[in-house]
Amino acid sequence: xxxxxxxxxxxxxxxxxxxxxxxxxxxxxxxxxxxxxxxxxxxxxxxxxxxxxxxxxxxxxxxxxxxxxxxxxxxxxxxxxxxxxxxxxxxxxxxxxxxxxxxxxxxxxxxxxxxxxxxxxxxxxxxxxxxxxxxxxxxxxxxxxxxxxxxxxxxxxxxxxxxxxxxxxxxxxxxxxxxxxxxxxxxxxxxxxxxxxxxxxxxxxxxxxxxxxxxxxxxxxxxxxxxxxxxxxxxxxxxxxxxxxxxxxxxxxxxxxxxxxxxxxxxxxxxxxxxxxxxxxxxxxxxxxxxxxxxxxx
Amino acid sequence: xxxxxxxxxxxxxxxxxxxxxxxxxxxxxxxxxxxxxxxxxxxxxxxxxxxxxxxxxxxxxxxxxxxxxxxxxxxxxxxxxxxxxxxxxxxxxxxxxxxxxxxxxxxxxxxxxxxxxxxxxxxxxxxxxxxxxxxxxxxxxxxxxxxxxxxxxxxxxxxxxxxxxxxxxxxxxxxxxxxxxxxxxxxxxxxxxxxxxxxxxxxxxxxxxxxxxxxxxxxxxxxxxxxxxxxxxxxxxxxxxxxxxxxxxxxxxxxxxxxxxxxxxxxxxxxxxxxxxxxxxxxxxxxxxxxxxxxxxxxxxxxxxxxxxxxxxxxxxxxxxxxxxxxxx
Numbered sequence: 239x240x241x242x243x244x245x246x247x248x249x250x251x252x253x254x255x256x257x258x259x260x261x262x263x264x265x266x267x268x269x270x271x272x273x274x275x276x277x278x279x280x281x282x283x284x285x286x287x288x289x290x291x292x293x294x295x296x297x298x299x300x301x302x303x304x305x306x307x308x309x310x311x312x313x314x315x316x317x318x319x320x321x322x323x324x325x326x327x328x329x330x331x332x333x334x335x336x337x338x339x340x341x342x343x344x345x346x347x348x349x350x351x352x353x354x355x356x357x358x359x360x361x362x363x364x365x366x367x368x369x370x371x372x373x374x375x376x377x378x379x380x381x382x383x384x385x386x387x388x389x390x391x392x393x394x395x396x397x398x399x400x401x402x403x404x405x406x407x408x409x410x411x412x413x414x415x416x417x418x419x420x421x422x423x424x425x426x427x428x429x430x431x432x433x434x435x436x437x438x439x440x441x442x443x444x445x446x447x448x449x450x451x452x453x454x455x456x457x458x459x460x461x462x463x464x465x466x467x468x469x470x471x472x473x474x475x476x477x478x479x480x481x482x483x484x485x486x487x488x489x490x491x492x493x494x495x496x497x498x499x500x501x502x503x504x505x506x507x508x509x510x511x512x513x514x515x516x517x518x519x520x521x522x523x524x525x526x527x528x529x530x531x532x533x534x535x536x
Numbered sequence: 537x538x539x540x541x542x543x544x545x546x547x548x549x550x551x552x553x554x555x556x557x558x559x560x561x562x563x564x565x566x567x568x569x570x571x572x573x574x575x576x577x578x579x580x581x582x583x584x585x586x587x588x589x590x591x592x593x594x595x596x597x598x599x600x601x602x603x604x605x606x607x608x609x610x611x612x613x614x615x616x617x618x619x620x621x622x623x624x625x626x627x628x629x630x631x632x633x634x635x636x637x638x639x640x641x642x643x644x645x646x647x648x649x650x651x652x653x654x655x656x657x658x659x660x661x662x663x664x665x666x667x668x669x670x671x672x673x674x675x676x677x678x679x680x681x682x683x684x685x686x687x688x689x690x691x692x693x694x695x696x697x698x699x700x701x702x703x704x705x706x707x708x709x710x711x712x713x714x715x716x717x718x719x720x721x722x723x724x725x726x727x728x729x730x731x732x733x734x735x736x737x738x739x740x741x742x743x744x745x746x747x748x749x750x751x752x753x754x755x756x757x758x759x760x761x762x763x764x765x766x767x768x769x770x771x772x773x774x775x776x777x778x779x780x781x782x783x784x785x786x787x788x789x790x791x792x793x794x795x796x797x798x799x800x801x802x803x804x805x806x807x808x809x810x811x812x813x814x815x816x817x818x819x820x821x822x823x824x825x826x827x828x829x830x831x832x833x834x835x836x837x838x839x840x841x842x843x844x845x846x847x848x849x850x851x852x853x854x855x856x857x858x859x860x861x862x863x864x865x
Binding site (some may be wrong): 275288353377453503519 | 740794
């Protein structure tokens with residue numbers, strides 16, 4: 239059920255059998271257009287190629303003036319070396335990142351959906367005030383609050399802990415708003431059937447409303463996973479000890495502390511983006527939808 | 537099909553109040569009220585408590601800290617009035633960081649805006665393989681600033697004579713330069729802007745593509761019958777129809793650029809000297825150094841409030857000027 243799509247404008251007259259004239263096709267000749275798109279695509283993908291090539295090269299070959307398109311001997315040991323070096327903490331950092339993003343994405347999305355449902359569908363006095371309190375936090379730019387949040391989390395002993403890394407990111411007012419808009423458009427009669435079956439308000443949410451928002455949960459969940467995995471400032475502030483490093487922090491520390499082990503750096507970059515690229519290719523449809531819905535209403 | 541099912545849904549909704557038995561008894565009403573409250577609180581409590589603690593309490597505490605002498609402590613009590621704010625504005629480094637982030641924003645926002653709009657217009661016309669092309673442009677949005685900085689610093693703009701940027705520069709007769717360290721002329725800006733462009737352009741392209749898809753085809757057909765072509769269609773139909781999307785994209789880009797931190801930190805951080813040797817400081821970097829480096833939480837809080845106020849003000853002003861959120865014109 240695609241209730242989250244606005245109905246298409248009705249076109250009164252039936253479609254003509256002949257194909258409508260092509261929308262504007264002048265300006266750029268198709269061949270030029272195709273060529274420029276092809277070149278741009280290559281340009282945008284080139285950094286990925288560089289990353290992989292550099293990760294598999296020998297250190298000396300990487301800085302030599304002689305250009306190599308692809309190493310003759312691929313040095314996969316550059317990757318295993320990442321995990322053998324105890325100073326890098328790469329294995330633990332990747333585990334931390336996986337745990338943090340793996341908890342943040344589903345939990346923050348579900349919490350937002352629950353609050354969004356209540357704000358859309360449960361009529362109680364004072365609901366407007368609650369909504370206003372949620373919306374007001376949207377005005378505050380995210381990163382500038384790293385210090386206020388640090389003060390609170392620090393006072394609760396959250397520095398260098400996993401909960402300190404995770405919990406402040408679980409409450410997403412923007413997602414609450416998106417879910418509220420979604421549930422506002424949910425047809426009442428869908429719930430009516432459940433009410434006749436004797437479901438209470440929580441049952442209506444859990445059994446009826448929540449399952450209809452599967453696509454939305456997937457979209458916002460995927461975006462949340464990416465955001466959480468790529469977060470930098472907050473993990474930098476709160477995860478000071480190597481035991482609390484995320485993959486981004488481990489890589490950043492590796493990058494800013496040395497410029498010698500170049501293939502190692504690129505291998506680290508490949509390892510750090512691999513989970514996201516894989517997820518991206520699998521869940522692309524949801525991610526595109528998520529960007530389109532969440533971006534436009536921002 | 538969509539239209540038909542929607543109509544039935546609307547008809548059913550219109551008729552539904554009569555179908556629902558309303559319990560008029562006051563006692564029962566109160567009980568449902570309490571039930572409703574219970575459910576409402578249960579569903580909203582986690583988010584409300586979370587936002588309460590990590591936003592409202594945090595910001596309140598920090599506001600009080602900004603009026604306190606709080607070096608190496610987050611305890612309140614040593615009130616100094618507006619001293620922290622005075623110190624902040626007297627510090628040329630903070631003022632300089634504001635100027636530089638403004639320059640950065642003015643450079644990166646138009647470039648990203650034009651590129652994402654241009655890409656969307658190109659990709660929108662692609663008939664075969666559109667998904668592949670879209671993926672190619674979108675996949676960098678899954679890359680973190682750390683990884684992108686690593687690539688830019690160590691590969692593309694690494695300053696080696698055989699580095700990519702220097703090779704390309706060589707085709708145009710440029711001499712090899714250390715890009716990230718060259719401040720006269722400020723070549724490091726090119727690295728900064730291209731990095732953010734690569735990471736973000738696909739995201740905004742998707743927003744524009746969604747906007748383009750919402751433009752009714754009939755508009756083009758009618759205009760084409762009137763003999764309008766190419767640029768005129770773009771100027772008269774496409775761009776006006778993308779107005780709301782454009783305003784949203786501009787706002788998102790501005791807010792993101794003004795809070796830039798990650799790439800500046802990772803491109804310019806140099807071991808023991810920290811970020812002090814960086815050719816450019818952003819306000820957030822300055823705050824980070826003040827709060828996490830010097831552990832002056834009072835001064836840092838004051839800076840956080842100034843920065844927040846600036847962003848909120850510009851957002852509001854932009855909303856006012858462009859009439860965003862006013863709905864239909």
